[in-house]
Amino acid sequence: MNKQLTKVLACDLGASSGRSILGKFDGEKLTLDILHKFNNNGVYLNNNFHWNTLKQFVEIKNGIRKAIQKTNHNLASIGIDTWGVDYGLLDNTGSLMSVPFHYRDQRTNKTLSKVFKNISKQELYSETGIQIMQVNTIFQLYSELKERPWLLENAKDLLFTPDLLNYFLTGNKFNEATIASTSQLLNPLQRKWSSKIFNTLNLPQSIMQQIVFPGQKIGNINSKIKDELALQKDIPIIAVGSHDTASAIAATPIVDQNSVFLSSGTWSLLGIELDKPIISAKSLQKNFTNELGVGSKVTFLKNLTGLWLIQECKRAWKREGKNLSYKAINEAARKAKPFKYQIDTDHSSFINPANMPAAIKTYCKKTKQSVPEQPGEIARLIYESLAQKYKEVIQELEKLTDKKIKTINVVGGGTKSELLCQYTANITKRKVIAGPIEATAVGNILTQLIALGEIKDLKEGREIVKNSIDLKVYEPEELL
Numbered sequence: 357m358n359k360q361l362t363k364v365l366a367c368d369l370g371a372s373s374g375r376s377i378l379g380k381f382d383g384e385k386l387t388l389d390i391l392h393k394f395n396n397n398g399v400y401l402n403n404n405f406h407w408n409t410l411k412q413f414v415e416i417k418n419g420i421r422k423a424i425q426k427t428n429h430n431l432a433s434i435g436i437d438t439w440g441v442d443y444g445l446l447d448n449t450g451s452l453m454s455v456p457f458h459y460r461d462q463r464t465n466k467t468l469s470k471v472f473k474n475i476s477k478q479e480l481y482s483e484t485g486i487q488i489m490q491v492n493t494i495f496q497l498y499s500e501l502k503e504r505p506w507l508l509e510n511a512k513d514l515l516f517t518p519d520l521l522n523y524f525l526t527g528n529k530f531n532e533a534t535i536a537s538t539s540q541l542l543n544p545l546q547r548k549w550s551s552k553i554f555n556t557l558n559l560p561q562s563i564m565q566q567i568v569f570p571g572q573k574i575g576n577i578n579s580k581i582k583d584e585l586a587l588q589k590d591i592p593i594i595a596v597g598s599h600d601t602a603s604a605i606a607a608t609p610i611v612d613q614n615s616v617f618l619s620s621g622t623w624s625l626l627g628i629e630l631d632k633p634i635i636s637a638k639s640l641q642k643n644f645t646n647e648l649g650v651g652s653k654v655t656f657l658k659n660l661t662g663l664w665l666i667q668e669c670k671r672a673w674k675r676e677g678k679n680l681s682y683k684a685i686n687e688a689a690r691k692a693k694p695f696k697y698q699i700d701t702d703h704s705s706f707i708n709p710a711n712m713p714a715a716i717k718t719y720c721k722k723t724k725q726s727v728p729e730q731p732g733e734i735a736r737l738i739y740e741s742l743a744q745k746y747k748e749v750i751q752e753l754e755k756l757t758d759k760k761i762k763t764i765n766v767v768g769g770g771t772k773s774e775l776l777c778q779y780t781a782n783i784t785k786r787k788v789i790a791g792p793i794e795a796t797a798v799g800n801i802l803t804q805l806i807a808l809g810e811i812k813d814l815k816e817g818r819e820i821v822k823n824s825i826d827l828k829v830y831e832p833e834e835l836l
Contacts, residue, residue, distance in 0.1 A: 359382055359383040361380045361381065361382055362380070362381045362382075362432050362805065362808065362810050363378060363379070363380050363381075363423075363427045363430060363431055363432055364378075364379050364381075364431070364432050364433045364434070364435070364594075364801055364804040364805065364808070365377070365378055365379070365391075365419065365420065365423045365431060365433070365434045365435070366378075366379060366435055366437070366596075366796075366797040366798075366800035366801050366804075367416050367419055367420075367434065367435065367436040367437070367521075367800075368437055368600065368603075368796050368797045368800060369396055369412060369416075369436070369437070369438040369439070369517070369518075369521075369600075370396065370438075370439060370600065370796075371396070371439045372395070372396060372397065373393065373394065373395055373396050374393070374394050374395075374396045374412065374415055374416075375390055375392065375393050375394075375419075375797070376390075376391045376392040376416070376418075376419025376420070376422065376423060377389065377390050377391065377794065377797040377801075378390075378391050378423055378426060378427070379797070379798075379801035379804075379805075381801075381805055381810055381811075381820075383810075384820070384823065385820065385823055385824040386798070386801065386802075386820055386821070386824040386825075387824065388794055388797065388798070388801075389426070391419060391422040391423055391426060392415070392418055392419040392422050394411075394415040394418075396408075396411075396412060396415075398458040398460065401455065404457065404461050404462075404463065405457065405458040405460055405461040405462070406455040406456060406457055406458055406461070407442065407455070407456045407457070407458050407517070409444060409452070409455065409456050409517075409520070412517075412521065413521060413524050416436065416521060416525075417581070417584070417585060420434065420577075420585055420591075421585055424585060424586075424587065429587070429588045429589065431591055432591075432592075432804075432808055433591065433592045433593070433594045433804045433807065433808060434525075434577075434591060434592075434593050434594070434804075435593070435594045435595070435596035435598075435800045435801070435803060435804045436518045436521050436522055436593070436596070436598060436800075437518060437596055437597060437598050437599065437600045437602075437603045437796060437799075437800050438516075438517040438518045438521070438535075438598065438599075438600060439459075439517070439599075439600055440516075440535060440538030440599050440600075440601070441459050441491050441492055441493050441496070441516075441538050441539060442456055442457065442458065442459050442493075442496075442516065442517050443456065443493060443496075443514050443515060443516045443517065443519075443520070443539075444456045444514075444515055444517070444520040445507060445508075445511040445513070445514055445563070446511065446512055446513040446514075446515065446523075446529075447510060447511065447512055448510075448512045450513075450527075452520075453507060453510070453511060454507060456517070456520070457496065459491040459496070460491070463496075463499045463503065464490045464491065464495045464496055464499050465490065467490065467495045467496075467498050467499045467502075468488070468490055468495060470498065470502065471494070471495060471498050471557065474556055474557055475553070475556050475557065477640070478637070478640065480494075480540065480553070481635065481640045482635055483543060483550050483552055483553055484540045484541070484542060484543065484544065484550060484553070484646075485544045485633045485634075485635040485639075485645065485646030486537070486538070486539075486540040486544075486645050486646065486647070487643055487644065487645035487658075487659060488540070489659075492538065492539060492540040493516075493538070493539035493540065493541060494539060494540040494541055494553065494557070494559075495540075497541075497559055498557055498559070501557070501558065501559060508559070508560055508563070511560070511563050512563065513529055513563055513565065514531075514563040514564055514565070515529060515531070515565065516531060516532070516535040516536065516538075516539070516598070517535070518532060518535055518598035518599075519531055519532060519535065519565070519598070522574050522593055522595075522598075524581075525577050525578065525581055525593055526574055526575035526576065526577065526578055526593050527575065527578045528574055528575040529565050530565050530566055530567070530568040530574055530595065531564060531565040531566070531567050531568070532567070532568055532569070532570070532595045532596075532598040532599075533547060533567050533568065533569045533570070533648045534570065534597045534598055534599040534601075534602035534603075534647065534648045534649060534650070535598045535599045536567055536648070537599070537646075537647045537648040538599055538647060540553075541553055541554070541559075541564070542567075542648075544633045544635075544646050544647075544648060544654060545632070545633060545635075547567065547648070548567070549561055549564050549567075568595045569595065569652075570595055570596055570597045570598075570602070570606075570650045570651070570803045571594070571595065571596075571650075571803055571806050571807040572594070572595045572807070573592050573593070573594055573595070573807065574592075574593045574594065574595050575592070575593055576590040576591060576592055576593070577590070577591050577593065594803065594804045594807045594808075596650075596799070596800045596803040596804060597649065597650040597799055597800070597803055599647065600796045601619060601625055601647065601655065601657075602647065602648065602649045602650055602655065602799070603650070603795075603796045603797075603798075603799030603800045603803070604619045604625075604767055604768060604795040604796040604799055605617050605619065605629065605649055605650070605655050605767075605795075605799065606649065606650035606651070606798075606799030606802055606803060606814060606817070607767065607792060607795040607796070607798035607799035607802060607817075607818075607821055608765045608767050608795060608799075608818070609765060609789065609791075609818045609819075609821045609822045609827065610629060610765055610818065611763050611765070611789070612763075613759065614759055614760055614761055614762045614763065615628075615761070615762065615763040615764070615765055616628050616750060616753060616761050616763070616764055616765070617629065617655075617657075617764075617765050617767065618746065618764055618765065618766045618767070618770070618780075619767055619768050619795065620662055620663065620766050620767070620768045620769065620770025620771065620773075620776075621662055621663060621768045621769045621770060622662055622663055622664045622667065623659060623660065623661065623662045623664070624659075624660040624661065624662035624663075624742070624745075624746070624770070625657050625658070625659055625660070626657060626658055626660060626746060626749050626750070626753075627644070627655055627656050627657025627658060627753070628655075628656050628657075628753055628757060628759070628761075629649060629653050629654070629655060629656075630653065630654045630655075630656050630757070631652075631653065631654065632654060633646035633654045633656065634646065634656055634756055634757065636756075638755075638756060639656075639756055642658070642752050642756065643658060644656060644657065644658050644752075644756065645657055645658070645659065650799065650802075650803055650814060651813065651814040653814075656753075656756075656757070658749050658752075660701065660702060660745060660746075660749065661701045661702050661706060661742075662742070662770065663769065663770055663773070663776075664706075665701060665706060665712060665716075665738045665742070666682075666685070666735060666738050666739075668709070668712035669685075669712045669713050669716075669731070669734055669735065669738070670682070670685065671712075672711050672712050672713050672714075673713070673731055678731065680731060682772075682773075685731055685732070685735045686735065686773070686774075686775045687732075688730065688731055688732025688735060689732050689733075689735035689736040689739060689775060690732075690736075690775060691732055692730070692732040692733045692735070692736040693733075693736075694736070694740070695740060696726065696728070696733070696736075696737070697720055697725050697726070697728050697733070697737040697741075698725070698737065698740065698741050698744065699716060699719050699720070699723075699737060699738075699741045700719075700741070700745075701738070701741050701742055701745050702745065703719060705718070705719055706719075713731075713734055716728065716734055716737070716738075717729075739773075739775055739776045739779050740779055740783065742776060742779075742780075743776065743779040743780045743782070743783040743784065744783055746764070746780055746783075746784055747783050747784045750764070750784060750786070761786065762786060762787065763786060763787050763788075763789060764780060764781075764784065764786050764787070764788045764789070765789050766780070766788055766789070766790045766791075767790075767791065767792060767793075767795035768793065768795050768796070769793060771790040771791050771792075771793050771828070772793065774828075774830075777790050777828070777830045778830050778833065780830070781830040781831060781832045781833070782832050782833050782834075784832075785832045786832065787829065787830070787831055787832070788829070788830040789827055789828075789829055789830075790827060790828045790829075790830065791825055791826065791827040791828060792821060792825040792827075798821060798825075802814070802817035802818075802820070802821075805817065
């Protein structure tokens with residue numbers, strides 16, 4: 357007798373777009389159905405950069421409405437994941453006090469030096485294990501303290517973006533652990549808020565919430581939303597790995613303890629799953645971060661530039677009248693001479709240049725290399741340089757973890773780039789296993805299925821991923 361399908365909805369919001377994806381599980385295999393897509397762009401308002409939070413909430417409700425129609429009201433649960441660090445502040449009536457800021461807003465540009473007058477980089481890292489970046493919640497809150505003190509003085513609650521959206525749906529206030537760990541306000545060993553940091557910086561710890569962990573039920577959709585969406589029954593909202601990176605890694609079919617994950621998209625997040633954080637002078641020096649993951653794991657990783665380089669080149673070429681497809685770009689790259697050029701893909705000149713190909717040419721000139729002219733040459737040097745960066749970071753990981761890395765599990769949009777996957781295998785001299793593309797949504801869905809008792813744990817969930825999704829294996833070849 358066939359098992360009835362269990363259907364759950366993953367609401368996955370990235371920094372430029374959002375999607376609602378229906379996961380259907382038959383007891384052995386998982387299938388996905390993308391029901392709803394929308395743009396998720398920041399908005400300039402009074403010289404500041406904000407999120408359109410109300411639009412995000414409307415689009416989440418649109419996705420739920422489509423899922424209800426698709427499943428004929430047979431939806432078992434919902435989970436929400438988003439990017440990290442950003443938040444909303446609520447007053448004592450439960451209302452949003454101001455439009456949430458976008459992490460790219462410039463108000464934190466000069467905040468780091470002010471914070472480091474009160475607490476050193478070493479102290480901050482030893483307390484949180486998080487890579488020091490000006491986008492982190494700690495620096496955003498400190499800028500509020502200095503520039504808009506009335507906000508924090510009157511705030512009752514802080515909710516990170518997925519927590520805020522969950523609150524709008526349920527009326528319940530929690531901070532989920534994986535998203536909380538991106539704030540640089542959480543101690544990853546104790547998995548509690550760091551009173552030391554709040555007290556040292558004079559930030560109000562009282563606005564933080566009880567921490568919930570992936571797999572816990574947050575609550576049901578509240579009665580008003582239930583009526584608005586014409587729901588016929590209660591639908592539980594489950595805390596998933598609400599930081600999208602945590603959900604992506606949860607879906608990574610990691611082979612063993614000698615495997616690394618590479619979440620490959622605009623950014624590359626390369627690291628290893630651990631039981632405990634690594635917090636040392638060396639890990640600080642090498643700029644590694646310890647974020648909390650699904651299943652009581654720590655994701656020890658490094659944030660690297662990713663396909664942003666090729667995306668920006670493609671945009672620049674289009675402006676010049678060369679409307680090249682990725683297929684055409686990759687074919688030209690394949691034909692270009694190997695190892696003729698190399699760039700540091702994380703160099704500051706590539707963060708947000710007006711013209712990426714021009715920035716790459718300037719870098720090559722300054723580093724006394726010959727200068728690439730054709731799109732194929734530039735694309736090849738980008739892919740080769742990314743693979744070289746991955747090799748260097750894997751070598752750093754081996755030293756920091758005392759492990760011998762044999763396999764690289766690539767997930768996300770970068771799995772579509774066969775050229776990058778093959779170059780990564782060739783240059784690192786390690787096997788690459790690519791897939792799933794929709795890793796974040798899959799990880800979100802797996803966590804819901806664990807919470808519902810449909811699967812036992814993450815280990816079983818990853819076996820289901822292997823059985824459900826075609827993974828492509830790239831073995832190292834001779835360097836060509």
